[in-house]
Amino acid sequence: MANGKPLVGDMPVGGWIDRLAPAQMRPYLKLMRLDRPIGTWLLLLPGLWSITLAGTAGTWPDLWLMALFCVGAVVMRGAGCTVNDIADRDFDGRVARTAGRPIPSGDVSVRQAVLFLCLQLLTGLLILVQLNGTAIALGAGSLLLVGAYPFMKRVTYWPQVWLGLTFNWGALLGWVAVTGELSLPAVLMYVGGLFWTLGYDTIYAHQDKEDDVLIGVKSSALALGGRTVPFLFVVYGLAAALFVLAAWQAGVGWAFWPLAAAACLHLLWQAVDVDIDDGADCLAKFKSNRVFGWLFLAAAIGGRLTAGIPA
Template sequence: MSERTVTPTTPDSQHRGLVARLPRPLRGFALLARFDRPIGWWLLFWPGAWAVALAGQAVARWDLIGWLLLGSVAMRGAGCVYNDIVDRDLDSRVARTAARPIPSGLVSVRAAWAWLGVLSLVGLVVLLQLRPPAALVAVASLALVALYPFMKRITWWPQAWLGLVFSWGALVGWVEAADGFGLAAAALYVGSVAWVIGYDTIYALQDVDDDVLIGVRSSARALGGRVRGGVAAFYAVAVAAWGVALWRVRPDPLALAALLPVAAHLGWQVGTLRPIDGRNALDRFRSNRTAGLLMFLACLVVGTA
């Protein structure tokens, strides 16, 4: 397995925008929940929104989409806090993460646990808006969330575990909006998992050098010089699975045509990816917010046709 030298990239905590204007103690909590980096909750939100749209309930259940968005902000924040508590020793040894609130001393571990509780309460409010079947599906994800920070220590593919976690909203949204489960929901979920593995492999390119030094594993390290081809393969699986999901809802070639914009965008990511350029990798990763929107529009068109 070959390693590569990656150019310096953007620090994980940047103290910018509205977050930079907060008083120092509050700023630490905002940074801990990554409120300065909204891409994370967009990526967590999109699969659930896709499910509601593909189930044909985007208009009738606009409130559900709103609750899923709030839940994504809160639970992504809670997940980041938990991850930083578990990874505080590793984070202090990685250039990109050394400035995070816990390793930098901006927030104590005890205060971080309290902040985790507050964010979890917001998530509980969202959970109470769901019918029991969907709520049970949502609660079932907690075991996956709890184990995720340890995956980079025991497997070369922690991105696959993240895919299971970050795609779970597709199952929650479908069960709530469609009042059941089926092949369309399963295919939507599988496609989302593959998408997450692809974009998080791109994200992991930023840390390859540090990961080698401290012994942390990732799909970017596992793929080595084949990383562009690997990302392309996962994106191809994502589009194929999404095609199955859309076909199950509307067996019409025009339904598959709705995927062309998101497929083209993912192709652009792969074609312009420079694996040894950390800034390029971060930009391609962040562009998945657009990919998520394009997929939502595809589900909206097919689901409401």
């Protein structure tokens, strides 16, 4: 069960896609993981943080730019899932949790998936060209990371590093979209996001460790084993420190600090409470990172609005 809905493998059944979408569209929407939005949130939030912190002191973030990033995150997360499922179709067909996905189940052919990927990338390009020239070039560069990610687990026990480099690109892109250039706060957020991803995706990978051993792919969960919890304290601590340092460098006001403290406490709770041998708990902790992201976004907005205002 997921949010009260039955599952076929890792796919919800009876959700909004099955109830509302035309039958011919359902496999493609599921290929994009539109019924499981946590990945979209984790891709989107660093960009929203960056747009907010790069804005003018005392003002709200650029809502049009945020809207573009929201649509872009949905499309590009879907494209990344499509690339991943094309590359992993043979692995997925051998694992009970993923055998029901659209490609290994036969609902979408590889040719159809490739054509759908091209459509998603074209849509992403149409969104990207709304930004300034430097942001367009930077955004295009992320495709190299997206394309290579599905193959990392074949060659390294640390594919989560590559995922961190990919999923936090928005921290760089958001800043450049606002200012036209890279600055230290954006770099600090990007590196912080890498450590954040190392934490949450290692938790996620513990769901699949038995299947990963059987099919011969690698993950940080297998590399760390019982050392995962101390690792989480380190990477989440580094992530929190770098995020806070980025915000301080961006000149946030007093409202940032209490909300940022609440966000950091959420990461601490994950590290203290996670049960790496309970797949359901690992999934719940992984999904809870959107709460961290929302809290930090609220902190960034509050900090930008109160910049220069005495407490």
